[in-house]
Each structure stands twice: as C-alpha cells, then as structure tokens.
Amino acid sequence: MERDPQDLGDDHHEERFQLCEVELAQLQLTQKEPEEGEVLSGLSQRRLLSAVAMEEFEFPASIHLQKMPLFPKWHLPLKLMAVLMAVAFVYTFLRDVLQPYVSNGKNDFYKIPILVLNKVLPWTSITLLALVYLPGILAALLQLHRGTKYSRFPVWLENWMSVRKQLGLLAFLLACLHAIYSLSYPMRRSYRYKLLNWAYQQVQHKKESAWVEDDVWRMEIYISLGILGLGILALLAISSLPSVSDTLNWREFQCVQRTLGYTALLLCTAHALVYGWKKWVELKQYVWYTPPSFILACFLPAMVLLVKAVLVMPCLDKRLDRIRHGWERPSRKGRSDKDSL
Numbered sequence: 001m002e003r004d005p006q007d008l009g010d011d012h013h014e015e016r017f018q019l020c021e022v023e024l025a026q027l028q029l030t031q032k033e034p035e036e037g038e039v040l041s042g043l044s045q046r047r048l049l050s051a052v053a054m055e056e057f058e059f060p061a062s063i064h065l066q067k068m069p070l071f072p073k074w075h076l077p078l079k080l081m082a083v084l085m086a087v088a089f090v091y092t093f094l095r096d097v098l099q100p101y102v103s104n105g106k107n108d109f110y111k112i113p114i115l116v117l118n119k120v121l122p123w124t125s126i127t128l129l130a131l132v133y134l135p136g137i138l139a140a141l142l143q144l145h146r147g148t149k150y151s152r153f154p155v156w157l158e159n160w161m162s163v164r165k166q167l168g169l170l171a172f173l174l175a176c177l178h179a180i181y182s183l184s185y186p187m188r189r190s191y192r193y194k195l196l197n198w199a200y201q202q203v204q205h206k207k208e209s210a211w212v213e214d215d216v217w218r219m220e221i222y223i224s225l226g227i228l229g230l231g232i233l234a235l236l237a238i239s240s241l242p243s244v245s246d247t248l249n250w251r252e253f254q255c256v257q258r259t260l261g262y263t264a265l266l267l268c269t270a271h272a273l274v275y276g277w278k279k280w281v282e283l284k285q286y287v288w289y290t291p292p293s294f295i296l297a298c299f300l301p302a303m304v305l306l307v308k309a310v311l312v313m314p315c316l317d318k319r320l321d322r323i324r325h326g327w328e329r330p331s332r333k334g335r336s337d338k339d340s341l
C-alpha cells in the first residue's frame with residue numbers, strides 16, 4: 001500500500017482547496033452554460049466532478065461524463081486480480097473437486113462456494129501482497145547493478161510501482177474476505193455432519209480422546225499468525241488513506257509502509273507455511289502430481305522475503321544507501337541520465 005509518488009505534495013495542497021472548489025463548482029452550475037469547447041475557468045473538470053454528488057443532468061453540457069477516466073489506476077490491479085483468481089480457482093477445483101470425483105466417484109461439489117473459494121482468496125491475496133514489494137526489490141537490484149540512481153527504470157517497472165497502493169488494498173480486501181470465510185467454517189451444515197461422523201467413528205474405534213497435540217499446536221499458531229497478519233494489513237490500509245498519510249512526512253510514511261508491510265508479508269507467509277505444516281512431505285497431498293495450493297501460494301512471497309533478507313545484509317544495504325544518496329560507481333559517471341529520477 002505504498003504511496004503514489006504523485007500523491008506526495010499536490011494532493012495535500014489540493015485537498016485544502018477542495019471545499020472552496022465545491023462552492024465554486026456549485027456556483028458555476030447555477031450560472032449560464034458554457035459554450036461547447038469552452039474551458040471551465042479556474043477549475044479543472046476532474047476536480048469539479050470529484051467534489052460533489054450530483055445528478056447527471058445537472059452537469060453543464062460541455063462536460064462529457066462518458067469521456068472521463070474511470071478509476072484508471074485500478075485497471076491493471078483489477079485485471080491482475082481477476083487472472084490470479086481464475087488460475088487459483090481452476091487449480092483448486094481440479095485438485096479438490098474434480099480429482100475425488102474422477103478417481104473415487106466422490107461428490108465434493110459442495111466445496112465450491114466456501115472451501116474452494118477460501119483457497120482462491122488467500123492465494124490471490126498473498127500473491128498481490130508479494131507483488132506490492134517485488135518491484136521495490138527489482139528497483140534496488142537494478143540500482144545495485146547499474147551503480148547509480150540517476151538512470152531511468154524501465155517503463156513497465158515504473159507503471160508497476162505506481163499501482164502498488166491499489167495492489168495492496170486489493171490484497172487487504174481479499175484477506176478480509178478470507179478471514180470471514182475461515183471463521184464461518186464451523187457454521188456450515190457440512191462441517192456439523194462431518195463432526196458427527198468423526199464422533200461416531202471415534203466411538204466405534206473405542207477411542208476416548210481425539211486430541212492430537214501436533215494438530216492443536218499447528219492450528220493455534222497459524223490462526224494466530226493469520227490474525228496478526230490481517231491486523232497489520234489493516235494498519236497499512238489505514239495509513240495509506242490520504243487523510244492519514246498527509247499527516248506523515250515522507251520518511252515516516254516509508255518507515256510505516258516498509259516495516260509494517262514486510263512484517264505483514266512475513267506473518268502471512270508464516271501463517272500459510274504453518275497451515276501446511278508436514279503436508280509438504282505427505283505424498284497423498286500431491287494429487288495428480290500437483291503440489292498443494294499453499295506451496296504455490298507461498299512461493300512468490302517467500303522469494304520476495306528471501307531476496308529482501310539478502311538486500312538488508314550490511315554490505316549490500318550500505319552500498320544501496322550510498323547509491324540512493326547520490327553516489328555513483330566511477331565507471332557510470334557521465335553516462336547517467338540525470339533528469340530521469
């Protein structure tokens with residue numbers, strides 16, 4: 001949930017003027033319609049439309065609502081989320097629903113609305129969260145490789161960096177949904193029937209206690225890690241609100257976003273890994289020769305955390321710090337495009 005570089009100063013400045021713009025806008029609407037093509041004096045159309053809730057017919061004819069941008073910064077993150085969810089859904093459906101049906105004739109289609117979805121949501125969420133921090137790492141590697149900060153990042157990396165806030169907010173939304181879905185597990189009728197069946201089987205086997213120490217610890221730990229991860233994601237989302245981030249200076253904002261962000265990523269990855277526990281090595285988990293979804297879900301976040309851990313090693317960290325303070329590798333001097341960053 002990083003701050004968009006464009007949010008840095010202007011928004012703060014603009015917001016102060018928002019009230020008087022609203023008043024101006026309302027004033028203007030009560031006046032004569034501007035001629036076709038005439039520019040609204042002193043006000044940008046974007047501001048005029050963002051400020052107040054009005055009916056469409058109240059706008060001057062010169063304003064073409066259909067031509068206005070519709071959440072331009074959200075297009076890429078939403079598309080990415082849709083693709084990731086589709087891939088995760090197909091993968092989980094094949095493994096958890098189709099495989100038991102094809103192999104054993106077992107009808108597990110009831111799993112689709114909650115159990116399958118509750119794998120798709122966290123998988124997409126944690127991947128989006130990793131994608132928030134991956135471009136920063138790529139940028140750091142690029143700077144280390146080039147030995148300067150005065151040369152332009154590739155366009156795709158700049159575009160990616162500019163939508164980190166949106167990616168983070170979507171990750172948070174999906175994580176919240178995942179938490180709600182998870183907490184709904186015991187409410188389901190299927191779960192109650194399963195519980196009754198387990199109890200019956202236990203009596204049949206004349207077993208007094210079903211307590212499995214390992215399983216108890218696994219669940220206590222991974223649920224706790226999940227709750228902590230979600231709590232920190234909530235803090236991150238709050239700190240990215242303009243009204244909050246405007247009260248922080250750039251250093252404070254970076255500190256909150258980086259420290260809390262990586263902590264959240266670490267907690268969520270640990271949550272998924274502890275959930276997996278020993279399933280890594282159980283052969284029966286590899287149905288149709290495919291790994292369980294939590295392994296795939298953890299792969300990218302684990303990579304991001306690993307590379308970050310390497311980058312904070314003193315030798316690299318100091319070098320990066322010097323580069324970011326303007327130092328250049330001697331061979332680079334004169335070659336850099338100083339205007340670009």
Ligand code: HEM
Nearest residue numbers: 119122125126175179182226227229230268272293294297
């Ligand atoms: C209140 C907070 C949370 C609770 C109660 C919770 C609970 C759970 C539960 C019950 C599962 C097992 C799902 C199953 O049996 O199918 C699970 C798995 C998982 N959770 Fe969470 N979780 C929480 C927060 C999070 C957060 C914040 C993330 C990361 C964004 C996350 C990522 C995952 C992942 C990746 C899995 C593995 C899913 C898979 O099998 O593919 N969880 N969580």
